[in-house]
Every structure is written in structure tokens, then in C-alpha cells.
Amino acid sequence: MRAITYSTFGAASDVLALVDLPTPAPGPGEVLVELAISGVNPSDVKARGGTRPGVTKPPFDQIIPHSDGAGTIVAVGDQTDSDRVGQRVWIWNGQWQRPQGTAATHIVVPSEQAVPLPDGVTFETGAILGIPGLTAAEAVFGQGDVKGKTVLVQGGAGTVGLLAVQLAKWGGAHVIATARGAGVDAARAAGADAVIDYGDAELAQAILQQNNSQPVDHIVEVELGINIDTDAAVIAPNGTISVYGSAKDMQPSMPFGPLLFKAVTIDILLIYLLPPKARQKAIARLHAALADGALTCPVARVYGLADTAEAHVAVEQGGRAGAILVDVRR
Template sequence: MNCIQYSRFGAAADVLTLAQMPTPDPSPGEVLVELSYSGVNPSDVKARGGTRPGVTKPPFDAIIPHSDGAGRIAAVGDGVSAERIGQRVWIWNGQWQRPFGTCATHICLPADQAVPLPDAVSDQTGAVLGIPGLTAAQAVFGSGDVTGKTLLIQGGAGTVGLLAVQLAKWGGARVIATARDAGLDRASAAGADTVLNYTDTDLADHILAANGGAPVDRIIEVELGRNIDTDAQVIAPNGTIAVYGSALDMTPTLPFGPLLFKAATLDILLIYLLPKAEREACISRLHGALADGALSCPVAQVFPLAETAAAHEAVERGGRDGAILVEVQA
């Protein structure tokens, strides 16, 4: 099989190399997936760049990056029904705590990590459902039904944010999103009821005004360190702040008093560690929204396998209007 791999940390162009490896055979309980697309996420470029706290060298001698992807099951191991051969699937946790991820023409992994892809859903969309899709679904629905509630989605124009806006509206919530520049229009087009510029100095006042003066029930937060003061001002008593990022400030200072007297819940999400029942619930939500035509997964750019370094660089630059994919068979 063809693949991209790295053996040391560094810049994408310096460490990512095109290689060939024997196509693996599935072990008992596994499936072999012939991949079509691999999704590139910020966590992938941080792992390759060696920027994860406390990690000084790659955990394996050679790593095929990326955890998300989509394709078709080509073979099954013992204990897996042969009826799954030929089934279109999308992948989650492809490279989590494993050396070989989805940036290859093939991957072997446990059968439940290859989720049947609905017939009407494209492989490109499937390659976005792993980290961005599951994160958005858990951030929106992690405490249950959102019908009639008001959700604030900080960073509503990012890949996760856009999916969260759509899922929240599909779930019956009122949505206030923050963005800036062209992202304002993207978040609005995704269905947000109100879109605010997150650079406004009086953002908290605007958020409350957009909700008729009332605090919001739930916040989906992409930058905890930068936004926690605003979040503490606008969260409702017993509300939840569902956090999936804080890249600009990894050691945030919390305004404990305001959070305490709201009895606010700070729910930190790491989608790789989502328990089985919660993951299955998120998958069901994603498939339901897709079946209802309520979820679109925008793709900003697709790169061939040999140009995976450029795909990593595109993620690092930020400012994207959709996901970055690698077409692994190209």
C-alpha cells in the first residue's frame, strides 16, 4: 500500500515522506478498509510538529498520520461478518494510540471503528465525521435534548463550529454564533439566528441582548482561555460550557467566583476518549441530521497523497472555510 509517514517531529515538508508498505491483513475482530479520503485535523499537525505538552519524540518508530477517513471494507478478520465486505464506511480514531492512521491507501482497525456510511452521504463528507463531526455532536448534545434552549457557539465559522451550528438548529435550539470577517456570513448561512463579531469589546452585552436579555443555556467553546470571562458573564445558572479547544491560551485563568455562583459546569471534551454509549449516541445524531438534509460538511480543499505536506500547511495557516482532505488513491 502507499502511505505517508514520519519518524521524527518537524515541519511538514521536512518530515512527511511518501512510502510503500505491505498491505496489512485484518486480525480477528478487525476490518481492512480501502480508503478514498483522509481528513486532516489540527490535532494531526500538532502531533506531527511535536507541540503536544510533555511529548519529546514520536511514540512509534514510524507513524502514518490522521485519524479520520472514509472508504470501503476490502477484507474482514475472524469474528467479523463477511457481509461487511464492500460496505462503505467512515473511520474514527484511526491513529489514536496506534502507529498507522488513515493517510494511506489502506488501514486495518477494529470493526466498530469503521462505521457504515449512509448511501446518500459522500466519502468526502464521511472523512469529516470523525473528529469534527463527533466533536460537534457531543458539544451540542452532550447534556441531552436542546429543543427550546439557547446555545452560544464561539467560533461558529470553523469546521467544528459550522457543524455545531447546523446540529443545534436541527435539534431545535436558538443559536447565537460568534465569528469575524467572512466567517460572519458562513455562520449565518449555516443557520445561526444571530452572528456576532467576537472581536467586539462589549461582546457579552451583545450576546445577552441577542437573547432578549437572558443568559444562554449552553456554550460550545473553541478558545476557553480567551473567552472564559465572556462565557462566565453570559452562561445561565446550572448551564454548561462544553470546551473542545484553547489553543491560544493553554493555561487559562478561570473567574471562579462568577462560575461558582452560576453553578456552571465546565465540560472538557476530548473526542478520542468518548465512552462507547456516548459515541454511539453522537453517531446516531450525525446520521439523523444527514438523513434529514440538515447537515452539510464543507470541504475547503483536497490534496493528492503525495502533497500531504501541503495539506498540513493549509491546516496550520488557519482561516479555512471547510475541512482539508487528502485523496489517498490519487
């Protein structure tokens, strides 16, 4: 098989290499997937760059990056239903705590990590359902249904944010999003009832104005550290804040008093560690939204396997209008 690998931390162009490796064979309870598309996420480029706190060297001698992908099952191991051969699937946690991810023509994963791809859903969409899709679904619905509630999506023009806007709207919520520039139109097109420039000097007041001067029930939060004061000001008593990122301030200072006297629940998400029952619920939500035609997974650009380093740079630069994908077939 062909694969992108790295053995040391560093810039993508310096450490990523296209190599030929033996195609792995599935063991008991595993499936071999011939991949079509690999998804590139911020966590993938951070892991390759060695920017995670306390991590000084790669955990394996040779790593094939990326956790998300989609393709077709071509072989199964013992204790796995042989009828799965030929099934179109999407992958979650491909390279989580293991050396071989989806930046390759093939991957072996436990059978449950290869989810049947619904009819009519493209491989490109399938490669976005792992980290972005599951994060959005859990961030919106992890604390319960949102029908009749107001949901604020901070960063509503990012890949996760756009999915969260669509899912919250599909779930029956009044959706307010924050974005900037072209992202304002993107979030509005995704279904947000109101979109506010997150650079507004009176952001909290602007959010409340878009909710009839009432606090919001639930917040999907991409940058806890820089947004927590605004969140504390606009959240309703007994409201929830589902947090999936705080890259710009990894040691946020919490306004504990305002949060305490509203009895706010802060739910910090790491989608890799989502418990099985919660993951199955999130998968079911994504598939249902897709079946209803309520979920579109935006793609900014698709690269070839040999150009994976360029795909990593595109993710690092940010400002994307959708996901960055790698077509491993070319």
C-alpha cells in the first residue's frame, strides 16, 4: 500500500514522506478498508508538529497520520461478519493511540470503527463525519434535545461550527452564531437565525438582542479561554456550555461567580474518548440528519496523497471555508 508517514516532529514538508508499505491483514474482530478519502484535522497537524504539551517525541517509530477517512471494506478477520466485505464505511479514531491512520490507501481498524456509510452519502462527506461530525453532534445534543431552545454557536463558520449550526437548526433550536467576514454569510447559509461578528465590542449585548433580550440555553464553544466572559454573561440559569476547543488560551481564567450563581454546566469534549453509548447516539443523529437532507459537510479543498504536506499547511493556516481532505487514490 502507499502511505504518508513521519518518524520525527517537524514542519510538514520536512517530515512527511510518501512510502510503500506492506498492506496489513485484519486480525480477529478487525476489517481492512481500502480508503478513498482521508480527512485532515487540526489535531492531526498538531500531533505531527509536536505541539502537544509534554510530548517530546512521536509515540511510535513510524506514524501514518489522520484519524478520519472513508472507503470500502475489502477483507475481514476472524470473528467478523464476512458480509461486510464490499461495504462502504467511514472511519473514526483511525490513528488514535495507534501508529497507522488514514493517510494511506488501506487501514485495518476494529470492526466497530468502520461505520456503514448511508446510501447516497459520498466518501468526501464520510471523511468529515469522524472528528468534525461527531464533535458537532455531541456538542449540540450531548446535554439533551435542543428543540425550542436557543443555541449559541461560537465560531459558527468553522468546520465543526457549520455542522453544529445545521444540527441545532435541524434539532428545532433558535440558532445564533458568531463569525467574521465571509464566515458570516456561510453561517447564515447553514441555517443560523442570526449571525454576529465575534469582534463586536458589545458582543454579549448583541447576542442577547438577537434572542429578545433573553439569555441563551446552550452554547457550543470553540474558544473557551477568550469567550468565557461573554458566555457567562449570556448563558441562562442551569444552562450548558459544551466546549471542544480553547487553542488561543489553554489556561483560561474562569469568572466563577457568574457561572456559580447561574449553576452553569461546562461540558468539555474530547471526541476520541466519547463513551460507546454516547458515540452511537451521535452517529445516529448524524445519519438521521443526512437522511433528512439537513446536513451538508463543506469541503474547502481536496489534495492528492503525494500533496498531504500541503494539506497540513492549509489546516495550519486556518481561515478555511470547509474541510481539508486527501484523496488517497491519486
